[in-house]
Amino acid sequence: MNDSVRIAVQLQPQHADYGQIRDAVRRAEDLGVDAAFNWDHFFPLFGDPDGKHFECWTMLGAWAEQTSRIELGALVSCNSYRNPDLLADMARTVDHISGGRLILGIGAGWFEKDYQQFGYEFGTAGSRIADLGAALPRIRRRLEAGNPAPVRPVPIMIGGGGERKTLRLVAEHADIWHGFGDAETIARKSAILDEHGRAVGRDTTGVVRSAGVDAPPDEVADGMLAAGVSLFTIGVSGPDYDLSLVEQWVQWRDRQEPTSDKGLTA
Template structure:
């Protein structure tokens, strides 16, 4: 089991860009920043994931470019970018550009994709889960290679977050390419995933402590759940909020818990 070590606890908000007008989304991102959140994520879909399936929705990366200008402190990123929707070299350039606009605050969150409606409506080949994972495995080194060729270069080593819990492929990609792993589940599930990730790191000769552990949480009482996840090396906790109104009460509770833990 990997210890959290000296890594501080961080709190993220996944500001889901569904069922709301953009003015409300922008205002909520600013409110979250003012509350002291560490990261504001959106997601990379073209339709709502729940609620009215044809409800209001906005695109991910153009929004990140706008957030790069409308925020000043928080890190920003997608939780997560769908690898299928953009050529890897283009995505690398987009990430580099948002990195510069934001003054070095971008996290490149990426995953293999899963929401079939997005693919069908926008003309992408859905294929199979295994095929999409293979595509992600091919894209990651291409993204890294393109960053090394861009002029100007990124402002920093852009952190790569890989989302998913697949034990044979996804967690192996995390061990090889990621700075942050993002998963879901109760502590028992997370404990298994962390053990698998640690073994992949050992196989590759990488120190697993280099990889930040991030988990999506839904509890309104962080004390018990947070303590259990901290024991597993998780230090980043992300709360989701959906439109139209974006209730941030749960986020405030987790921020207060973070401040108590970090001292």
């Protein structure tokens, strides 16, 4: 496992004009974050449900041009919204625009309003996870077939915590697992992930553990570190994109052992 502690920000593309989002990306990179994520939805997840909102992947292309150092991606793309081969080629393109800084985050999808309003079949949780399982090998193959090839092997991050199906997909396919919950929950599910790894013949101790945090580091960092988390993501919403908590985490990171300047899965 890459033991370097890294800090990411999820700039939630809601309740803001794009200029405010662009400014937040600039401020986040200047602050010293290691990665910036958005999310893949079509409507706000909280606040005014009909408030301002922007699409994920066109935004990532703009971020790739705007930034020069940080890694970037979606936390996470919804597998249901795009043909897997198309998504892979979009990822390859953004990887080149960014000079090899893309993380391909993906999940099974869950926000029913997106599906209803944009005409996607919602199905069931089981069918969406099955679709994700079928898509992941196609994504890998399409990435490998692209000309030119990606700048680097594009790391795949799977978000979700389903213990029987989702974590098995993580064990089979992911470079990064983004889990949800407190340190105790992350630790328990991380152990289940390793069980799946043994079942599929893969050493999953090399899968980077990622989690969201919404409290200062002196309150939660030690527990999360003990649970194996090395990528900490702070979510912020528009219109103001207050990065004060992000700054606390960056300062905490800088007080840890010196870290490599390589990417999350280098």
